[in-house]
Amino acid sequence: MKPLVSVLLVTRDGIATLPAVLGRLATQRGCPAFEVVAIDSGSRDGTVELLAARTDRLVRVEPRDFDHGATRNAGIAVCQGELVALLVQDALPVGDDWLANLCAPLLADQRLAGTYARQEPRPEASALTRFYLQRWAATARLPRLQEIEGPAAFAALSPARRLELCTFDDVCSCVRRATWEQMPFQPTPIAEDVAWAREVLLAGWRLRYTPEAVVYHSHDRPALHVLRRERATHERLASLLGLRTVPSLPALVRAWTWALATHWRVAARHPRELPRATALAVALPLGQYLGGRAGIAAAEA
Secondary structure: OOOOEEEEEEEOOOOOOHHHHHHHHOOOOOOOOEEEEEEEOOOOOOHHHHHHHHOOEEEEOOHHHOOHHHHHHHHHHOOOOOEEEEEEOOOEEOOOOHHHHHHHHHHHOOOEEEEEEEEEOOOOOOHHHHHHHHOOHHHOOOOEEEOOOOHHHHHOOOHHHHHHHHOOOOOEEEEEHHHHHHOOOOOOOOOHHHHHHHHHHHOOOEEEEEEEEEEEOOOOOOHHHHHHHHHHHHHHHHHHHOOOOOOOHHHHHHHHHHHHHHHHHHHOOOHHHHHHHHHHHHHHHHHHHHHHHHHHHHHHO
8 A cells, every 4th residue: 555645855965864864753653654765866975875775765866966846856756645744864853743743734634735844953053053043934833824815915915924924944844745746846956945835825725834843953054155045045035025135235234233243142152153153144144135136136137
């Protein structure tokens, strides 16, 4: 019999975190029978060997062909479940009811296209990383149902409200395969989850933030990485939703002023974090400004 649920792991050189993730998957209780599928893009650290031994199926793609949307599509295509839980290699499920909690709303409400989980910082996360994660929508304690009345109502919303409705984080999520078959992820280097959320909401589906399902997931990223990621993300958000969080040079100066004061305050008790805090305070607003400008220019071209 086909499993009702598939868990799809997206991996590359994940040997440091995957043993714990796979171990936690093996302890899941109270959920329908499930399979574990992995899609790997060029691991060379023993990840492939580990996955071959401990998953039901392993798909491999060339690193040059990796794409956040297209690669997930390739993985979902070989999954057998009616529901597909998407999980990255360093998101560690918390408890043995993680999968049951993630799937339960989809089983109860046929209008739901997907659910996504709550993220908690890893124990070793820095003060700054914890500060950032606390501000993310996927860390709230209360569940949230996301739906729109139709394209005209969506168009009338502010860009910030559109983002609030279209937030969907596939670090840890679950999608209904029937919906995905109609509307797969768009090939894109970033924000594939937001683009998918926008499409399914406009088609009349619902999404649910499901904080009952929890994963440990966080990154202490360097400033240059953050700059590039913020630029790419906000270029995509501007083109998808018309969002510009830092729309002008005067706004950029104000954002730098606020960010420096805030970052220094957060890092005050951790002097070794002050250089990184300063660099991040510059990188974050700059990436948002550059990305928003590029996204609006592309949309108007």
